[in-house]
Amino acid sequence: MPHIPPTIELLEHAQLQYRRKEYVKAIDLLDLAIKHEPSPSVKLLDTRAAVHEKLGDHKLALKDARTCIRMFEKDPTGYLRAGKVLQIMQKTDVALSIYKHGISKKVNNIELLQKMHDKLLLSLAPDKAADPFAQLPIEIVEMILSYLNFRQIVYCTRVSKQWKIFIDSLPGLWMNLDFSEAKKPVRSAFLSHCINTSRRKVISATLKHVKDMEKVIKALARSCPEFNSLRIVDGGLQGESLIHNLQSATKLKKLTLGASAVISSMTLPGLLLGCENLEEFECRAIIPGSLNIHWKGEFPKLRRLKLIRNFQSPNRSMHILRIGTLLALTPNLQSLSLNDWATPYDILSLKEPLKQLIELDMTSAVSSGPVPFPFRDLPQTLRVLRLDLDRTLSSVVMLSPKDFFLPNLEELVCCSTDMASLLLSDPELIAKYPDPADNRFLKHANLSRLHTIHVQCTGGAQPVTSLLALARLERLRSLRLTHNSNINDDVAKHIATTMKQLQDIDLSSTMITGASVRALVDGLKLTLRTLKFVNVWHCSPDAPEWAREQGVRVQYSQNADIKPKGRKIRFE
Structure with a gap:
């Protein structure tokens, strides 16, 4: 007779004892x-898990089942045993998660699981x-459905026929079509x-992945x-x-063309x-042509205009837009965005056309290097100004600081x-101009509306402390000073001492240490709510952890590719 391994013999004897209900002998x-x-x-x-189950030792039974799952991930036996034991322990939610885990692993004989x-x-x-839907009043159901977005509304129609009939009877739920989250093609029939x-x-x-877009x-x-x-994502x-199809939309007020x-x-x-x-027009992928645009008519109703160049187009010249002519045709414009363009050499006055x-x-x-500022006579109604400007003051063409x-x-x-100080009317810079008319502009009654400033301090003769000393920054709520090796612990202490209303601070890519974190938080x-410092290599990780313990939201991360030499300073 062939030799039977001891393990198999012991297993057979254990199964015999199990059938005889001699569970203690079977366990041994x-x-x-x-x-x-x-x-x-x-x-x-x-088998051992089954014997433990009979003995009422559910923890050991569950331990063997989990060992089985870990060693034999594709075998359903461990999942089935664990689910059974957990149900006996009245942990049905955990049993469900075990079954789901096994199904996600695509085990053998998945139908049984x-x-x-x-x-x-x-x-x-x-x-x-x-x-x-049948139990609640119709008014309550309509109110609940009004909180759902369009995608969730569509999902609700798939619950049952009754739900679909009821939701289809409410035209108000279908007045704002949003396919921005569509992952598969959307049929024109739908x-x-x-x-x-x-x-x-x-x-x-909002149209995305829509078949027969023109139709x-x-x-x-x-x-x-x-x-x-109308928003066209792709x-x-x-x-x-597009021009021909939109001519019928006589009440169209907002048009957005996405990057695709x-x-x-x-x-x-x-x-x-x-x-x-049209009151708002946004185009995120303009391909500049070889000829300048010839604008026709007037656009007195246009309030917001955003023109972004297609980043793949080699032509970056703003000359083709004939922006001066366009601005003269939009006298009521309130928001103007010209992104990813190379500015023209001529300087345009904004005060008259855009009051x-x-x-x-x-x-x-798209990073493409610094560009000169193309405007002067900025209107005093301006509340938000965002520039990509990395030039000294001598390169800015202007008549005077006013x-x-x-x-x-x-x-x-x-x-x-330098540019930040000029735009915030630094008295020291104004004093360089002898014309008394320039200085009268500083005597304005209210200069305290500024609440957000972001200066990517890559250059400038003005030190950061001179900028932070401006009176207009005393009531600042959001401050971002990034990419500057001159921003250190002394600057951070100055911020903590003088700007008592700050709520959000970003000092990424600077030379601050953990001592700055403590100074700012204390x-x-x-007022402080959020603190961001990315790629701040002289600050140890315990500083952000301490700031979080004080109730401050902290964004802290490091890029190993740009790690400099030096040592980290603890915040104590």
């Missing part, structure tokens, strides 16, 4: 078998499940269903008389067909002219302490 035999087996089999572990999962889930359901369900009362639409836009423009907002090159909805610069005039009631301008944004998402005096400024973003304990 199984312990001995596992002791002699370096890698116990699934059957050996599961799925069956046990569904059986347990069904047993947990109440005996008489009630449909909330768009048609949405329009009909809203009873042709669609107000706004859908045409249907929205012609079928929905109150349609006033769709390739947009041209004359590319448009030629030569199409812009026709698009603005065709949508005569209502509140926001000016000339930042660049051209840059902004008493209503609330937010400033720039790349130079000095601003009544």
Whole structure:
């Protein structure tokens, strides 16, 4: 007879004792078998777990089941045993998670595991499940559904036929179509269903991954008389067909073309002219043409204009936009954004054409080097000014500092302490100009509206402390001083001492240490909410942990690729 390994003999004897209900003897035999087996089999572990279960020792049974799962991930035996033991221990939620984990691992014989999962889930359901739509008043249900976004509304229609019929009977839920989170192509037939369900009362639409984009836009423009907002996330090159389809949307007030909805610069005039009631226009991927734009007509209703160059286009010249002509045609413009363009050599005056301008944004998402500032006579109505400017004052073409005096400024973003000081009317800089008329602008009654400033201090003759000493910064709530090796613990202590209303601080890529963190948290304990310092290599990790313990939200991380030499300073 062939020799039978001792482990198999012990397992067979243990199973015999199990059938005889001699569980203690079975445990002794199984312990001995596992002791002699370096890698116990699934059957050996599961049998011992079953015996422990019979003895009422559920913790040891669960331990063997989990060992089985760890050693044999694709075998369903361990998952089934663990789920059974957990149900006996009345931990049904944990048992469900064990079953789900096994299903996610795609174990062998997954149907058996799925069956046990569904059986347990069904047993947990109440005996008489009630449909909330049938139990609650219609008004309450409508109020609950109004808090859902469009994607969640669509998911609700798939719960049951009754839910779909009820939701389809509420046209107000289908007036704002938002497919910005669509991951699969959206059929035009479903768009048609949405329009009909809203009873042709669609107000706004965000389109992404939509098949037959032109057909859908045409249907929205012609079928929905109150349609006033359109955002096209993708769709390739947009041209004359877009202009033609939107001419029917007589009440369109807001149009946004995303980064994947590319448009030629030569199409812009026709698009603005065709949508005569447009108040907000944003285009994120303009391909500059070889010829300058010829603007036609006027756009008195336009309030917000954002033109971003396609980052793949080699032509960066702003000359083709003929921005001076465009600004003369938009007298009521309140927000102007010109991003990723190379500014022209001629300097434009903004005071006359844009007397209502509140926001000016000339930042660049693509790093392409510093550019000169193209404007002078900034309107004093300006509240938000964002610039990509890294030049000395001598390179800024201006008549006098009063051209840059902004008493209503609330937010400033720039790349130079010199420019920041000029835009904030530094008295020391004003004093360099002998004209007495320049100095009278400093006698404004209220210069305390500034609440946010971001200076990426890559250059400038003005020291940071001179900028921080300006009176207009005393009531600052948000301060970002980044990418400057001159910002150290002394600067941080100055901030903590003089700017008692600061709530958010960003000192990334500077020379501060843990001592700065303590000074800021202790000095601003009544107001400080968030603290950000990324790539601050002279600060040890215990400083942000301490700041978090004090109730401050901290964003702290390091990039190993730019780690400098030196030692970290603790904050004590």
